[in-house]
Amino acid sequence: VRRRCVIGGRSETLYARHPFGLTVAASERWGRLRAAWPGDVDAVLLTHLVNVRWAAGFTGTAASLLVSRDPGRDAVIATDERYRLRVAEECPDVELRLSRRPAIDLLADRGAESPCRLGIEADHVTLSEFAELQAVAAGHPVELVALAAVVEPLRASKDDEEIAALTAACAATDAAFGDVLGRLRPGLTESEVEWMLTAAMRAAGAEGSAFDAIVASGPHAAVPHHRPGSRQLVRGDLLTMDFGAVVDGQHADMTRTVVVGRPSGWQQDLHEVVTRIQEEVRGMVRPGMAPDRLDDAARDRILTAGHDVAHGVGHGVGLEVHEEPWLTPGSTSAELVAGVCLTIEPGIYLEGRGGVRVEDTLLVTPSGAESLTGSDRSLIQV
Numbered sequence: 496v497r498r499r500c501v502i503g504g505r506s507e508t509l510y511a512r513h514p515f516g517l518t519v520a521a522s523e524r525w526g527r528l529r530a531a532w533p534g535d536v537d538a539v540l541l542t543h544l545v546n547v548r549w550a551a552g553f554t555g556t557a558a559s560l561l562v563s564r565d566p567g568r569d570a571v572i573a574t575d576e577r578y579r580l581r582v583a584e585e586c587p588d589v590e591l592r593l594s595r596r597p598a599i600d601l602l603a604d605r606g607a608e609s610p611c612r613l614g615i616e617a618d619h620v621t622l623s624e625f626a627e628l629q630a631v632a633a634g635h636p637v638e639l640v641a642l643a644a645v646v647e648p649l650r651a652s653k654d655d656e657e658i659a660a661l662t663a664a665c666a667a668t669d670a671a672f673g674d675v676l677g678r679l680r681p682g683l684t685e686s687e688v689e690w691m692l693t694a695a696m697r698a699a700g701a702e703g704s705a706f707d708a709i710v711a712s713g714p715h716a717a718v719p720h721h722r723p724g725s726r727q728l729v730r731g732d733l734l735t736m737d738f739g740a741v742v743d744g745q746h747a748d749m750t751r752t753v754v755v756g757r758p759s760g761w762q763q764d765l766h767e768v769v770t771r772i773q774e775e776v777r778g779m780v781r782p783g784m785a786p787d788r789l790d791d792a793a794r795d796r797i798l799t800a801g802h803d804v805a806h807g808v809g810h811g812v813g814l815e816v817h818e819e820p821w822l823t824p825g826s827t828s829a830e831l832v833a834g835v836c837l838t839i840e841p842g843i844y845l846e847g848r849g850g851v852r853v854e855d856t857l858l859v860t861p862s863g864a865e866s867l868t869g870s871d872r873s874l875i876q877v
């Protein structure tokens with residue numbers, strides 16, 4: 496199944512930069528999935544749409560997917576009439592079951608065939624959905640098995656197609672930053688800058704924004720997840736912009752902090768400290784590294800510099816903007832392998848004065864890591 500990934504014809508060039516042999520076809524994803532779930536489970540019912548998309552390529556807003564352990568059995572996707580044509584286009588290898596109650600009907604169909612221990616996604620089923628599934632299972636020889644995250648750890652490692660899309664998303668993010676940088680000036684509101692970034696990403700080929708862009712000026716830059724408002728930029732402000740483009744479902748994530756006018760001494764010092772920490776931690780990213788050790792490294796450095804730690808140093812990116820692996824204290828995410836995409840984003844925040852965060856989206860390579868976002872990390876004056 497080939498999916499579109501074109502930004503002005505650039506994706507093919509970007510593709511060629513990653514000859515790591517990471518290609519995993521849809522059927523190979525099912526193979527990885529089958530190997531990941533407990534041996535006594537006969538089939539897994541995926542109800543979380545992002546996981547359905549990962550496993551089958553389906554991008555609609557309503558569906559469930561049943562994957563059986565027996566590789567001879569087809570995977571079955573259930574969705575309603577609105578998506579009949581989309582399934583034919585996006586997942587031609589998957590058997591289609593038209594249904595207005597996808598999970599229920601897949602369960603009943605499977606139960607009618609033969610006795611089955613059926614895994615369900617415990618993290619993504621509501622209590623009422625579970626009660627419904629249980630009621631149907633009770634009428635069939637089906638035993639429900641609650642599975643903790645079974646797809647999420649697999650999603651952390653990207654194949655060539657996903658890497659090409661993520662690379663294109665990062666390129667659109669860089670392009671938007673370059674575009675907006677030349678237009679920033681005192682008097683613009685945070686909301687206006689947010690819209691400029693959003694529009695610039697779309698103009699650069701993004702299908703959407705990874706999240707509502709964070710634009711935090713002056714004292715607001717001390718709030719890690721400030722919501723942009725009507726405050727106008729004034730000379731002397733630190734200005735933090737955290738944003739990302741989406742291409743073919745893959746989410747980029749980048750933060751840059753710039754200064755409006757000339758920086759003061761403390762602003763320069765703060766920016767220098769954060770940029771150095773970010774560079775050092777980026778340099779530690781390689782296969783075999785434990786995600787929580789990267790967080791420890793950033794934490795130690797921020798504390799040594801005499802500041803408080805406000806958040807983890809990063810997270811995986813992909814079909815979701817926050818996903819495995821988690822770069823947080825005590826994270827149980829698996830050691831990094833080539834193909835994992837993640838952010839490194841240390842920040843230091845001084846209440847009432849401002850703050851600095853520098854964030855890039857990285858790809859773990861066989862020998863280290865490569866930053867997919869490449870915008871200038873120095874303290875740019877606008």
Ligand code: ZN
Pocket residue numbers: 737738748749750840854
């Ligand atoms: Zn971010």
Ligand code: ZN
Pocket residue numbers: 748809810838840854
């Ligand atoms: Zn982030």
